[in-house]
Amino acid sequence: MGLDYAAVEKEVCKKMTAETIVSMIRILVFPGALFLFTLAFFYEWVDRKFFARLQNRYGPLHTGPHGILQPIADFFKLLSKEDITPHASDKLVFILAPIFYFALPLTTLFVIPILSQTSLISFEGDLIFVIFAFTLIIITVFLAGWSSINRFSTIGSMRAAVQMLGYEIPMGLVMVGPAIAAGSLSISRIVEWQSLNFWLILLQPLGFAVFTVCLLAELQFVPFDIPEAETEIVAGWRTEFSGRKLALLRLGRDLELVLASALITSLYLGGSQQFWLIPPIVIFLVKTTFAVMLLSLLRAVFARFRIDQMLSGMWKYLLPLAALQIILIQLGLGG
Amino acid sequence: MYNDLLISLPVVFFLSLVVALILYLVGWIVAAKGEKTAGKGAPYACGEDLPPRKFQVNVEEFLIYAVYFLIFDIFAFTLATSLKTPGYFPIVYTLIVLMAVVILMPLRRRG
Numbered sequence: 001m002g003l004d005y006a007a008v009e010k011e012v013c014k015k016m017t018a019e020t021i022v023s024m025i026r027i028l029v030f031p032g033a034l035f036l037f038t039l040a041f042f043y044e045w046v047d048r049k050f051f052a053r054l055q056n057r058y059g060p061l062h063t064g065p066h067g068i069l070q071p072i073a074d075f076f077k078l079l080s081k082e083d084i085t086p087h088a089s090d091k092l093v094f095i096l097a098p099i100f101y102f103a104l105p106l107t108t109l110f111v112i113p114i115l116s117q118t119s120l121i122s123f124e125g126d127l128i129f130v131i132f133a134f135t136l137i138i139i140t141v142f143l144a145g146w147s148s149i150n151r152f153s154t155i156g157s158m159r160a161a162v163q164m165l166g167y168e169i170p171m172g173l174v175m176v177g178p179a180i181a182a183g184s185l186s187i188s189r190i191v192e193w194q195s196l197n198f199w200l201i202l203l204q205p206l207g208f209a210v211f212t213v214c215l216l217a218e219l220q221f222v223p224f225d226i227p228e229a230e231t232e233i234v235a236g237w238r239t240e241f242s243g244r245k246l247a248l249l250r251l252g253r254d255l256e257l258v259l260a261s262a263l264i265t266s267l268y269l270g271g272s273q274q275f276w277l278i279p280p281i282v283i284f285l286v287k288t289t290f291a292v293m294l295l296s297l298l299r300a301v302f303a304r305f306r307i308d309q310m311l312s313g314m315w316k317y318l319l320p321l322a323a324l325q326i327i328l329i330q331l332g333l334g335g
Numbered sequence: 336m337y338n339d340l341l342i343s344l345p346v347v348f349f350l351s352l353v354v355a356l357i358l359y360l361v362g363w364i365v366a367a368k369g370e371k372t373a374g375k376g377a378p379y380a381c382g383e384d385l386p387p388r389k390f391q392v393n394v395e396e397f398l399i400y401a402v403y404f405l406i407f408d409i410f411a412f413t414l415a416t417s418l419k420t421p422g423y424f425p426i427v428y429t430l431i432v433l434m435a436v437v438i439l440m441p442l443r444r445r446g
Contacts, residue, residue, distance in 0.1 A: 023341040033354055079362045082369045087376035088387030099359065103351035110347050120342055128415060129344070149387050150378040158392040165400045172411040180418060239379050244362025248355060311400050319407070323429060326414065330426055 031114045031281075036106060039288075040254035044071040046289060047257065047296045054300040071254070075247050083243030090147035097144035098241065098248040104140065105255035108133040112262040113188050113272050116280050117195060122188040127179055130187070130263065131172050134218055137256065138164045141227065144249075145237030156236025159307055160227035163217060166314035167224070171214035173322040174207040178267045180329050191271030201268040206325040208268045210318055215260045216298055217310075219253075223302035224310060261291035399439070406435055 026032055045060060045068050052059025060067025085094060111126040113119040119126075138160055145157025178200050179185050182193035194200055201208045217224035228236030241249055265271055265287040272284035305313070340346075369375070378387045410432045417424055 020341065027342065027347060027350055028354075033351070079358070080365045080367065082367045083362065084375055086378050086387070088378060099352060099355040102355045102358075103348060106351040106354070107344065107348040110342075110344070121344055121347065148378070149389055150380075151385070151390060152379065154390060155392055158394060162394055162397050162400075165397065165404045169404060169407040169411060172408070173414070176411065176415045179415065183418060185415065185418065234379065234381065243366055244359055247362065248358060251358075308396070311397060315400065315403060323433075327426060327429060330423075 026120060027110075031120065032110070033106065036109055036255060036258060037251070040251060040258050041071040041075070042068070043257050043261065043288070043292045044254045046292050047299075050293050050296045051300050054297065075251060078247035078250065079244050081243040081246075083245060086148065086150070086240050088149040089240065090149070093143050093147035094240075095245075097140055097147065098245040098252070100140045101137065101144065102248045102252040102255070104133055104137050105252060105259045109255065109259050109262065111187060112259070112266055113191050114262070114281065114284055115272065117192050117271065117273060118188045122186055125185045126187055127175060127185045127190075131175060134171070135164070135168065138168075138218075141237055144241070145227075148237075148240035150240050152233040152235070152239045153237050155233050156227045156229075156239070160220075160237060162307060163224065163226055163310060166311040167214045167217035167318070170210050170314060170318040170322040171218065173319075173326055174204075174210045174214070175267065177204050177207040177325055177329055180326070187266050187271075191266050191273065194270045195273040199268065199270040204268070204325055204329065206321055206328070208264075210322045210325065211268070212264065212294065212298070213318060215264065216295060217314075219256055219260055219295070221295060222299040223305055225304055226307050226310060229304060257292065257295070258288070260295065261288040264288075264291040264294075402439065403436065406432060 028034060048070070049059040049067070060070035063069040063073045085091060108130055110121045111119050111129060113122075141160045142157045145153040145160065148154075178190045181200060181203065182190040184190065184193070190200075216222075220227055228238060233239075238246065238249060262284075265284060269287045269291070271287075272280035274280050275283050378385070410428060413428055417428070
């Protein structure tokens with residue numbers, strides 16, 4: 001009878017508040033939003049610098065040591081610019097598109113294991129969610145271009161939608177490859193499986209190659225930058241965006257780059273695993289930096305395809321390769 | 336359990352939207368506010384004077400890819416959800432899909 005209910009309640013409340021604060025810090029600061037922003041800006045710098053060095057240019061140079069702060073400076077400059085909404089545009093979609101283009105990759109990054117082998121949000125089937133999120137990003141791109149009522153934007157958004165018909169299927173197929181090997185549709189489980197067995201790049205090199213090419217298309221990087229082909233259609237689907245909207249679009253693109261490199265790392269390069277005394281986060285950063293550099297290398301050595309070349313090439317070469325990889329896994333090779 | 340509820344996809348997505356809105360608001364506060372002129376609100380057109388109209392892009396030649404896309408999208412999903420089934424089931428699926436593609440080939444040539 002000596003139980004003091006008020007004290008117990010107070011204790012529970014205190015515990016819940018503490019838990020809430022810890023959770024909020026994990027979502028908003030580390031390894032959540034703020035950390036991911038820093039990573040996004042850093043990888044944009046890595047991409048730009050490496051790309052420039054491959055072309056025998058210097059790249060960003062003046063802001064911070066070796067220009068490392070340049071992407072952040074660009075972001076704040078764009079935020080402080082005048083935001084122009086064309087009269088003819090579909091206002092609601094035009095305003096909402098950059099917000100969703102930014103929020104979708106940010107949300108998806110939470111299912112990727114960064115700090116340890118288990119991600120912040122992990123459930124059976126989060127791999128399917130990632131595929132779904134990639135499709136949603138392209139739909140946002142399409143709506144962004146379509147709502148601008150500008151001929152360059154319309155052509156850009158149509159190209160983005162048509163391009164999606166090409167790379168989405170090979171990408172979906174090879175993303176299932178690691179899942180079949182690990183026997184689970186959860187990215188955390190796939191990483192765990194790789195720490196006990198081999199890295200999947202050794203078992204499924206074909207899948208890794210196809211996945212990398214498809215990610216180039218997803219990121220609209222050079223051989224597949226058809227939706228925003230600078231020399232043909234100004235800035236493609238982004239033509240009418242300016243000021244804070246363009247800032248959000250660019251940060252969204254950087255987050256997508258982080259997502260792409262994190263996916264390569266988690267699905268094929270063993271993810272964030274402890275190696276000797278080195279903590280998993282350092283391993284993860286090294287691997288993702290390598291993945292970003294691989295993507296920039298491919299961006300530098302190819303020239304842009306035409307949309308019909310891209311589509312027929314994807315269906316003629318990439319899809320059979322992806323199917324071959326799946327068949328090989330099912331026959332017991334590569335998993 | 337309470338913690339699981341807080342760190343879940345819908346909550347994180349909602350918080351991401353809030354972060355985006357905050358950045359939007361910051362942009363609205365710090366941005367330069369220029370005067371609105373007719374030229375500024377007109378669509379960008381490389382110096383040409385074009386009326387802002389919706390227009391249709393003809394993508395008919397890519398229709399066949401859309402059909403393939405439908406077939407393979409279902410295939411990929413079936414494959415993804417048949418993880419625990421024995422090895423030959425997915426191979427049978429694959430063969431059925433390949434057959435469908437072969438049957439569709441003449442359609443493409445005629446188109």
